[in-house]
Amino acid sequence: MSDEQLQQWIEKVSLEHFGVPFTHRAFFNRRLRSTGGRYALRSHHIEINPHQLAAHGEEAVEGIIKHELCHYHLHLAGRGYQHRDADFKRLLAKVGGSRYCQSLPDAAKRTLPFKYQLVCLDCNMTYKRKRRIDPKRYRCGKCAGKLRLEELQRE
Known part of the structure; x- marks a missing residue:
């Protein structure tokens, strides 16, 4: 789906469910x-995650579109557009938008494995880390002993 098709889809959903045109x-x-998705407060543009469309289909993305349009129309009307506001919750329930999006299937793959560990020289307490840090700047949280940085083996 192209950006132009997405633009037309959002304009259609806005007119059908909100009765107000989407002009941005x-x-x-x-x-x-x-x-x-994301609604930009200053420019009033709406951005949609294309990975959601590929992973969960048009029905899930339409829920996301309705969610972002709730932010859009309430913000332009000067009403409560944030997730915690009653106006937002009421309008979202009225139009049938999704409160949360579904997680992407490859989200677990993006988390990096631990590459380093800090070992206390006094009590042998270990702290696993994804990023390299300078052990001279830190002490053990258990006994305040000095730490040694070790690189973990790749598998």
Whole structure:
């Protein structure tokens, strides 16, 4: 699906479910990872995660579109557009938008395995880390002993 098709889809959903036209830009943003979509407060544009469409289909993305349109229309109307606001919750329930998006199937693959561990020289307590740090700047949380950095073996 192209950005133009997404724009037409959002304009159609806006008119059908909200009765108000969507007059700003909508497009796919491939850099979105943990969210299904995003409404930009300053530019009023809506960005949709294309990975959600590929993984969960049009029905899930339509729920995301309705969610972002709730933010859009309430913000432009000067009403409560944040997730915690009663106006937002009421409008979202009325139009049938999704409160949360489904997680992507490859989300677990993106987490990096631990590469390093810090070992206390006094009590042998270990702390696993994904990033390399300078052990001279830290002490053991258990006994305040000095730490040694070890690189874990790759599998």
